[in-house]
Amino acid sequence: MHRILQHIFHAGRKNPPKAVLDAFVAQYGESLNIEWLKENENYEAVFYKENTEIIAIFSASGVLLEQKFNLDLSLVTPPVAAQASAVGELMNLIEIDRQGKIYYEIIARDGMLDRYSLLLEENGTVLEKRKL
Structure with a gap:
């Protein structure tokens, strides 16, 4: 049962490749409490910077495709x-x-x-x- 619940709550979560992590740090600097999700072939980071929620979407090669700012x-x-x-x-x-x-x-x-x-x-x- 524990494995089933773990799979449900962690579905879609994925550690991004080094190229994505490097691109993230280059764009946003070091951040804490980043939630990473994998959507199709892209990686999505959800985090806060200066009290603004940001969602950043990167390709697997580390190209920043889209940023969303909750204003x-x-x-x-x-x-x-x-x-x-x-x-x-x-x-x-x-x-x-x-x-x-x-x-x-x-x-x-x-x-x-x-x-x-x-x-x-x-x-x-x-x-x-x-x-x-």
């Missing part, structure tokens, strides 16, 4: 705030950096308390909207 709502940009207001109340703000191209993923709640996830370009253009 304080006070940091919302006007174009993103406008899209959130069109739905209702902004609940969550994630900045996504895909190799230099910036996107935002937000969760907003309408007056009926229905939540929506929106993926936006930096200028506020909606790329995807779905009800949660």
Whole structure:
């Protein structure tokens, strides 16, 4: 039974190869309490830096593919705030950096308390909207 529970709770966890670890340290420095996950062929690090939750996705060869920053709502940009207001109340703000191209993923709640996830370009253009 212990092995079954261990497998369930550690599924997807994987120690990354040296190239990924080296790339992580070069980008972010030494960090504590990094949670590593393996998604398909990529490695995902979840950690905190300066009170901001960051998710960094690396290829197996150590190329940084994407960074996600869980931002304080006070940091919302006007174009993103406008899209959130069109739905209702902004609940969550994630900045996504895909190799230099910036996107935002937000969760907003309408007056009926229905939540929506929106993926936006930096200028506020909606790329995807779905009800949660």
